[in-house]
Amino acid sequence: MSESLTPALLPEERKRAILEQLSTEGRVFAADLCRNLRVSEDTIRRDLRDLDEAGLLRRVHGGALPRAQTTLAYSERTQVQQPAKQALAKVAADMVRPGQVLFIDGGTTTLEIARHLPRDLRATVITVSAPVAMALSEHTGIEVHLLGGRLHREAMTTVGAETVEAVRQVRADLCLLGVCSLHNEAGITTPHAEEAPIKRAMIQGSAETVAVVTADKLGTLSSFVVAPAERLATLVTEATAPESALAPFRKLKLRVVTA
Incomplete structure (x- = not known):
């Protein structure tokens, strides 16, 4: 200035x-x-x-x-940035291997990942998202566990102590994490207090965590801390994201994949 x-x-x-x-x-x-x-x-x-x-x-x-964008209703979010979310979902879905146990988090981008999983995939999916579970209902080779709890209507996920405890009982090969805000210093944050401990437990219980994030969420901050950005193994984001937004995450040794 x-x-x-x-x-x-x-x-x-x-x-x-x-x-x-x-x-x-x-x-x-x-x-x-x-x-x-x-x-x-x-x-x-x-x-x-x-x-x-x-x-x-x-x-x-x-x-x-920067503050994360105001959260729209779930039904509205499913219509936003669809081409970008589908491109990211295809890349993330290709990272899944047969026989794995997966956490698939809530969110409209992770919903697209569920829709892009191969129809012949044999795997186990643990999810807190009713829309994700429904999207996988016709994948006969995927065993789907929808964790119980109270429905968070804005996020369309189950939340509460029961949900956190259920997540803690699982050791997953891979976590496909829904991210509201991601900053190299502030870490992974969410606007919903009750989602934070569930996301945190998913990360802690996974051998590897992949964050699938549209470019507009990079460098932003929400109210409730989930975990440091270093807890991620891979960041999947849009090819349109400027290098200035990606460089801080590369410095943290994250694998950055663009689509």
């Missing part, structure tokens, strides 16, 4: 400058904003608080990160 910016900026102009820098750089630091905008820490703190409350960014210690 240019040093020519002066304290004469109106509050709305200042906030717009903060959002422009966040969009360009993927994060902002409060100290840099104070220096570049030539205002006090209290002023920047108020600006970041106002932008956070407006849902335009997510405040973190020392600055702010």
